[in-house]
Amino acid sequence: MAQLYDCRDAFAAALEEIATNDLRICAVVNDSVGSSKVANFGKRFPDRLINVGIAEQTMVGLAAGLANSGKIPFVCAASPFLTGRALEQIKADVAYADANVKLAGMSPGLAYGELGPTHHSIEDLAWTRSIANMTVIVPADPLETDQAIRAAAEHHGPVFLRIGRMPVPMVHDDDHRFEIGKAACLRDGRDITLIAAGTMVSRALQAADLLVAEGVQARVLNMATIRPLDTDAVLAAAVETGGIVTVEEHTIYGGLGGAVAEAVVVKHLVPMRILGVPGIFAPTGSAEWLLEHFGLTAQGIRDAALELVQAKV
Amino acid sequence: MRLVDTQHVERLRTLATAIRRRDLQMVYDAKLGHIGGDFSDIDILVALYFSVLRVDPNKPNNPDRDRFILSKGHSAGALYTTLAYRGFIPLDELNTFAQPLSRLNGHPDRKKVPGVETNTGPLGHGLPVAVGCAVAAKIDGAAWRTFVLTGDGELQEGSNWEAALSAAHYKLDNLTVIIDRNGLQQGDFTERTMHLDPLAEKWRAFGWSVREVNGHDYAALLDVFDQLPFEWGRPNCIIAHTHKGQGVSFMRDRPAWHHRVPNAEEYAQALQELDAQGGEHGSAL
Ligand SMILES: Cc1ncc(C[n+]2csc(CCOP(=O)(O)OP(=O)(O)O)c2C)c(N)n1
Numbered sequence: 001m002a003q004l005y006d007c008r009d010a011f012a013a014a015l016e017e018i019a020t021n022d023l024r025i026c027a028v029v030n031d032s033v034g035s036s037k038v039a040n041f042g043k044r045f046p047d048r049l050i051n052v053g054i055a056e057q058t059m060v061g062l063a064a065g066l067a068n069s070g071k072i073p074f075v076c077a078a079s080p081f082l083t084g085r086a087l088e089q090i091k092a093d094v095a096y097a098d099a100n101v102k103l104a105g106m107s108p109g110l111a112y113g114e115l116g117p118t119h120h121s122i123e124d125l126a127w128t129r130s131i132a133n134m135t136v137i138v139p140a141d142p143l144e145t146d147q148a149i150r151a152a153a154e155h156h157g158p159v160f161l162r163i164g165r166m167p168v169p170m171v172h173d174d175d176h177r178f179e180i181g182k183a184a185c186l187r188d189g190r191d192i193t194l195i196a197a198g199t200m201v202s203r204a205l206q207a208a209d210l211l212v213a214e215g216v217q218a219r220v221l222n223m224a225t226i227r228p229l230d231t232d233a234v235l236a237a238a239v240e241t242g243g244i245v246t247v248e249e250h251t252i253y254g255g256l257g258g259a260v261a262e263a264v265v266v267k268h269l270v271p272m273r274i275l276g277v278p279g280i281f282a283p284t285g286s287a288e289w290l291l292e293h294f295g296l297t298a299q300g301i302r303d304a305a306l307e308l309v310q311a312k313v
Numbered sequence: 314m315r316l317v318d319t320q321h322v323e324r325l326r327t328l329a330t331a332i333r334r335r336d337l338q339m340v341y342d343a344k345l346g347h348i349g350g351d352f353s354d355i356d357i358l359v360a361l362y363f364s365v366l367r368v369d370p371n372k373p374n375n376p377d378r379d380r381f382i383l384s385k386g387h388s389a390g391a392l393y394t395t396l397a398y399r400g401f402i403p404l405d406e407l408n409t410f411a412q413p414l415s416r417l418n419g420h421p422d423r424k425k426v427p428g429v430e431t432n433t434g435p436l437g438h439g440l441p442v443a444v445g446c447a448v449a450a451k452i453d454g455a456a457w458r459t460f461v462l463t464g465d466g467e468l469q470e471g472s473n474w475e476a477a478l479s480a481a482h483y484k485l486d487n488l489t490v491i492i493d494r495n496g497l498q499q500g501d502f503t504e505r506t507m508h509l510d511p512l513a514e515k516w517r518a519f520g521w522s523v524r525e526v527n528g529h530d531y532a533a534l535l536d537v538f539d540q541l542p543f544e545w546g547r548p549n550c551i552i553a554h555t556h557k558g559q560g561v562s563f564m565r566d567r568p569a570w571h572h573r574v575p576n577a578e579e580y581a582q583a584l585q586e587l588d589a590q591g592g593e594h595g596s597a598l
């Protein structure tokens with residue numbers, strides 16, 4: 001079995017490394033030093049770790065103030081509270097005012113499992129993606145997390161990053177180069193395209209393996225940037241494979257699937273399936289159990305893809 | 314001050330030890346929970362549910378019931394166990410805590426669990442909702458009261474202070490906030506994370522009538538609840554001085570026990586300590 005990683009570790013290591021060379025880098029947290037893995041950052045750079053206590057609105061507003069005064073703040077907090085509680089600060093103080101703030105939403109999707117719908121962050125992509133001037137990134141593995149943190153720091157302007165705690169295998173080779181706004185084609189195919197992000201990328205790759213047995217060659221795209229969307233890659237997928245299945249650890253409304261569908265409808269209409277949480281508050285269950293429950297598994301993706309291929313002909 | 318019924322106080326204390334024991338077992342089995350915060354507020358919950366709140370487990374939706382809102386929703390384990398001992402849910406159901414499709418989610422859901430008044434989990438939500446309940450009772454001229462239990466770290470959320478303004482503005486003497494002042498939050502002590510003191514003065518400045526009490530002393534708790542409302546026309550604030558992890562020596566006042574799950578050895582030791590306090594007898598009550 002492949003080794004599995006918690007992307008928060010790569011996040012914390014990358015943040016510390018860029019903070020060593022760039023004194024503008026700060027971390028801003030909401031009593032989330034442990035859950036955001038920035039305890040060591042605080043030890044190394046005590047002046048540059050700002051803990052506002054349990055106060056997400058102030059956390060984001062304060063980060064905007066830091067940014068407008070020359071700092072590069074990374075706000076590190078559980079994604080449901082960062083995006084849900086501070087959404088207006090994200091819109092007005094960060095995006096509208098074009099403050100150079102990086103928002104790192106920790107443990108997104110269904111990662112909090114049994115802690116329930118208040119702690120699930122399955123709306124964060126829809127919320128942040130709908131705000132003008134936002135860049136939205138969902139890294140799939142530690143390598144991409146590391147590169148995305150550096151790219152976010154170099155990019156001028158608001159960025160929201162989803163930093164997963166669900167254990168994921170490495171899906172990229174060492175020569176992978178993450179670029180904001182560019183999809184990575186991890187496997188080519190002509191019969192259908194699976195477009196996934198974050199935790200779902202490795203599962204989409206496994207689904208593509210399963211589809212081979214059915215004589216289906218699936219293309220797999222890692223859509224690590226949700227906004228701006230790589231519409232060229234989507235258009236090519238539509239034209240060349242004639243069908244698209246999107247997979248995300250998010251509600252099926254307004255996230256990756258929504259973004260891809262918006263592009264497909266305008267550019268080249270093909271049949272689609274959007275896999276995710278079907279617009280309900282999840283029942284009680286562990287994160288892994290919930291992913292199974294909602295069919296967000298290699299088998300679930302395979303089934304949806306096969307059904308779509310069969311519907312196509 | 315009312316005469317303290319020592320037998321009743323002893324009964325509550327024993328019950329609380331049994332509830333701590335059962336809660337610990339539940340968290341240990343589920344490998345999930347917030348035992349430190351649970352043990353901090355169980356004495357308050359027991360005082361409320363077994364001596365103060367006018368609630369009927371057979372009529373959980375009775376419109377005339379007192380409302381209790383657990384704003385620190387991460388203490389769901391303490392609430393579920395207390396609700397079970399009070400007869401709102403079967404004791405057996407505690408075995409399902411956090412299991413697939415259970416009603417007993419990691420944070421309380423009013424659509425699933427009788428006796429739960431609102432869904433909490435994100436901090437700083439309970440008080441605004443409680444203010445709404447209390448305003449509704451005032452509109453109706455109803456006698457039922459609203460109680461809300463918050464954490465102390467939780468008070469760093471601005472929403473609490475907005476709601477505190479509203480409650481004073483609407484003269485909600487039918488509303489009581491109880492603050493679980495254990496001095497700890499998730500990562501550290503509150504005063505090292507973000508100062509809250511002087512806390513009583515803050516609530517007074519917001520127009521509330523404030524009392525401070527030892528949150529593990531039943532005689533003192535019952536006495537203070539007995540004095541409600543403290544002043545006509547003012548909302549009531551009870552600052553309950555507590556210890557996170559109260560009841561188990563190695564958990565008490567230790568930040569790490571915010572959401573740590575005991576290993577087998579720690580579990581055995583904790584059970585032993587609780588049993589020495591009479592925990593195994595509580596279920597017979
Ligand atoms: C809005 C929000 N931010 C962060 C959290 C994560 N969180 C859960 S419990 C907790 C600490 C709470 O401390 P306190 O209110 O003092 O409760 P207690 O000490 O009684 O456990 C934190 C930060 C949350 N649940 N909600």
Ligand SMILES: [Mg+2]
Binds near residue numbers: 465467493496497
């Ligand atoms: Mg506390």
